[in-house]
Amino acid sequence: MSIYQSIQRISPILWWKHSFTIENLNLNPLLKKFFDENKNCPSFNDRHEHFKYINDKVIKEDPIDYLEFGVYKGDSIREWSSLNKNPVSRFYGFDSFEGLPEDWTYTMRRGEFNLNGNIPHIDDSRVKMVKGLFQNTLRPFLKSFRRIQRIVVHLDADLFSSTLYVLTSLDPFLEKGDVLMFDEFSAPTGEFKAFIDYKTAFYREFKMVSKVPFNGWLANQVAFLIEK
Template identity: 25%
Template structure:
């Protein structure tokens, strides 16, 4: 199944489960996946959902020591840099109304704090979370940030699960392994998708 199909099944699951909550994406690049999710939502979903997009809009941060692997050179600093105004224009051009989404700019280690986002998010809950930020060091702050907002039955998607040659001690897989041991949720694999993605159902313990 490709990513579009995965998003279809994720949103269908949320609809069928009557799971309320907004959609969060960490890592937008040009906005392709957030547009895909929005379009599917408008076609099949019964519930109102706002779309929140978090990105530096200047590409990947410098790679930390934990994000290096011998001769693996797939990711580098500044990769996927697209300005916030360009991404905003892409979303509008692709049919997302201005009031359907909010873009939040900054590197996650600086932007993802409750104090920075509380005015924007209030007590908004997360039903669909798409983590597409490639690196261990980027995924950790996203997961820590989203944990208190996850609803029972939320879908958590990782686009880069099998990057870093599929190693579980690298990339977002490592971030999830560490994080999932300390949060009050259990995780059920829902499906793998594309060549590198996986999604989980989050259940509150």
């Protein structure tokens, strides 16, 4: 019997129930290694500077197809529609506006961020909201969606399941030069794990282009340029 087979037999006895705490601890070294490898990436004090840099220096104010997943009160999509004034840019916000569909952390439970289905108003005709769970709305949306310019994706879904679903569904539409932004990237079992699993499974290559550091080596807000 191999060492691995022995571990398979013993582990259910030692750890009879799956532990998110242990999974988080196990993923933290990968997360730190990832940030260490990108320590020279441009850093900014807050999300506003981060967004502005991406629009001005990475996108260079070109027209964009902006897709946001996890709108909540609309602060991010409102800021992006204000930053990118190009008249042919398109902005789509996806959210159920009824809160998280499942528990995220020990304190952020199902229903957190609930707006009772109320869609925030944004005074910009280029902005469209797509209401409902991503798993119910994204594929129907993509059936009629045709990219006409660079895609910028803002992933603020928090959950591993939601983030991975979005990334894998969007993959056929993503091209070199498109931008992926994450809002809670430092949660090891959430957006970070979804990104790593997607990157590995789809043989995608990325370059980190911007981040907002906090708490030492960590950064929640990060942006990547698709290189392959």
